Amino acid sequence: MRLEGLHAVVTGGGSGIGAAIAQALAREGARLTLVGRRREALDAIAATLPGACIAQADVTDRAAVDAAFASARAAHGPIAILVNNAGIAPSAPFAKVTAEAWRQTMAVNLDALFHCCQAALPDLIAAPSGRIVTVASTAGVKGYGYTAPYVASKHGAIGLMRALATEFAHTGLTANAVCPGFTDTDIVGDAIANIQAKTGRSADEARAQLTRFNPQGRLIDPAEVAEAALWLCLPASRSVTGQAIMVAGGEVM
Structure with a gap:
């Protein structure tokens, strides 16, 4: 139980990779708060995690994020681990991408990271071994056609983790990305x-x-991504920060 008693917040925790990460953290003793928009999906995953609580919120809305994180603290205390997993992946030829579609992708995949990292930052810095793990993508280190907004947002996500890793290297906080194929x-x-x-x-x-x-x-199996994220959350991983960890079966970047 290497995360015994630590409070972990997972966004987009109601399905897929987010749910798998929440389950992996819970197995190591973390106390979970699941954040997302779909209450039914969150309830289903929370039911498998003893003591987990839910904070329903749209992570693109700063006021909603602040309220959700306040609710999380009230339930489980200060936040020691933040997993940014919420995301969308629309596809279209670049010439047909609308300004609205571009902005929506940035809002979910990048702006939400800004909101959540800032909202949790005081707790994370105060924690003996604060952790931020962002689920990015291989699209954060290479290009794919027909997904320009997604690729741009995931490059931004990795860049933000590298910036935070450098800025807070003198503290116990680390910031990393996992990049699934x-x-x-x-x-x-x-x-x-x-x-x-x-x-x-x-x-x-x-x-x-x-x-x-x-x-x-x-x-890739979501559980494989979850194991990589779990490793980054462990106290023993304190020297690993500012990294983009590929979980992609050897895909060439």
């Missing part, structure tokens, strides 16, 4: 459906369009 989540399921709809390919053919990026020829 295409992972078996609802977001990738939506991408597969989108490929089918636009190209007429079968589900297997559409899936192959994504797994071809992974030399292992498969989608």
